[in-house]
Amino acid sequence: MPAVESFTVTPLDATFGARIEGVRLATIGDDAFARLYRTWLDYGLLVFPGQHLTQDEQVAFARRFGALEIEITPISNVRRDGTVRADVDGDDVVKVLKGNMGWHCDSTYMPVQAKGAVFTAHVVPPEGGETGFVDMRAAYDALSPEMKARIAHLSAYHSLHYSQAKVGHEHKEGSTYSGYGFQVKDPPLRPLVKIHPETGRPALMIGRHAYGIPGLAPEESDRLLDELLDFACQPPRTYHHHWTPGDAVLWDNRCLMHRACPWDMKQPRVMYHSRIAGDQVTEFAAPAPAHA
Helix, strand or coil: CCCCCCCEEEECCCCCCEEEECCCHHHCCHHHHHHHHHHHHHHCEEEECCCCCCHHHHHHHHHCCCCEEEEEEEEECECCCCCECCCCCCCHHHHHHHHCCCCECCCCCCCECCCEEEEEEEECCCCCCCEEEEEHHHHHHHCCHHHHHHHCCCEEEECHHHHHHHCCCCCCCCCCCCCCCCCCCCCEEEECEEECCCCCCEEECCCCCEECCCCCCHHHHHHHHHHHHHHHCCCCCEEEECCCCCCEEEEECCCEEEEECCCCCCCCCEEEEEEECCCCCCCECCECCCCC
């Protein structure tokens, strides 16, 4: 009989996340993958050192979790010709890279929120450029009973137009940046408390794309969302991954937020992102009715 494929799971120093060693993602067998999937649901974030996945291998691994919303795309300040983009206000790509430095979940501004993502490091700066993650399940669990009751039936709109405008990126027609997500004109409305469709655990659903809680004045909505964000993003609910080329991470977008950390943008940073599509039933949020 063939040897049973195994891997080690070492929890991170946080309320979530684990380091996985002893497995090659490009060739992982079905039984080991089934265990890995369960481990992912438990921990929310899995870190795989030294994988050095090719783009095709990354896409093939991500597909094992479901259909892909984005097959693979660079998250990078390096142009196709190899030159590094200047850190200037007029560069649309730089603006989006800086926007991604705010805590968020992927595709909450789309009708169907993403399920998760596979992210790999190819070129990393000597300092900075970490990726931060925060456990929104533990954040919800730590809320006071009074706050849980206050937000139980509240929702917020989610918009990339809104979040990018806050960092000075008013997307305009004809922009040199393709701007995935900018095509959504009517923002979806999502509950502040999300129930994970596979684990049943509640989690806060907030972040930089969220705004305009119906029933609250804009100032009150902003205060509440800021209060929840500040509360959530505290140790031991946070983990910042210091990248080494060849690292891969897998995160559950339905219960974690993430952000890029600043770095000297004269230094190249090249990452590749594969986004796993959310379920059309559990992650769908129809555009909300027109609102003031």
